[in-house]
Amino acid sequence: MRAAGELVEKRGSAALSLREAARAAGVSHNAPYRHFADRDSLLAALAMEGFDLLDQAAAGRSARELGEAYVEFALAHPQRFRLMFGGALDLEDHPALRSRAELAHQKLERGLAEFGVDAAFAAAATWALMHGLAQIVLDGHFAHAQEQCGGPAAFARKVLGAVRLARAAQRSA
Amino acid sequence: MRAAGELVEKRGSAALSLREAARAAGVSHNAPYRHFADRDSLLAALAMEGFDLLDQAAAGRSARELGEAYVEFALAHPQRFRLMFGGALDLEDHPALRSRAELAHQKLERGLAEFGVDAAFAAAATWALMHGLAQIVLDGHFAHAQEQCGGPAAFARKVLGAVRLARAAQRSA
DNA sequence: GTGATATGTTTACGGTGACAACATACGGTT
């Protein structure tokens, strides 16, 4: 798992080869099959580990910092983030991963509820915003604006801040 | 291109094999190399085609329907959408794809400007919202809420509608 | 007609996922 995780974070999940991971771990090319049914199962395990990391990243933060934490996690573990949300794994084939992801969603929604975002649509919109922003920053879009702000993290903070104002306006209306 | 596109839309870009595409097109397994330097180049071409499709999907719509069009495109061509934004292609290695993507971003921002979203951060936030929503719906999250609304498209419409109100409130403030 | 260019084919090599058969080491039972 450790060797495979490092390979994924370095070159992306598509480039992960069971054999290379096995070599990196110093075992034979077929040893991984004693622990994972196939390549996808190993990726699923790494994705689940990713949700643990995401939980961990969100844990220390106050509810209102969730968005920043989300984007920061994506920036800190880009390939892991893509593995978790990039659709490389079919959730139908990995029920354990599915339920782990759903748990993360529930935690997220609960965190948003603390922030006063209790309507289902608003929670969905908030999450979509966080998620899309993470993805966009990861892809390197808005590079110019990001430079002006002094880095992607600052950019994300400002974008999220702008919307926070909008939501406040909505609640007061 | 047609054969490869169908394979990608059916089983995802990771499962695309040059040899299988060549077989589907009825040519030898090495014929594609006369048209594409390598596998990634073919994927890049398919991604560029995807941006054409996205432009086309957004063209007929009024500016205020952009969000719906975006999500509808993702739902209509899930694997193509993932190929375009999933980070499978490194934009550094495919400058043509990079500029094509930037053109699409510019069109999108212009469309948003027509809608009154002219501040850079608001445009970024709007795009992030559309993008994240598309991704989330694609991943099958909020399945329960989606059913209640009568399908993912209706769900997306409602979420986007909720935020539209928020933005209006911000502008009036 | 001739030659250049575009396109397709054949053959070959190394890497990869996956399967099967075999080996080894460890913990509990008798």
Added chain:
DNA sequence: AACCGTATGTTGTCACCGTAAACATATCAC
């Protein structure tokens, strides 16, 4: 102490894949 099931690792094998090189053919300008 002898025994055995289980977990783990190894070797060998196969089909498939990306990619390269050498070779063949067709098309089109001159």
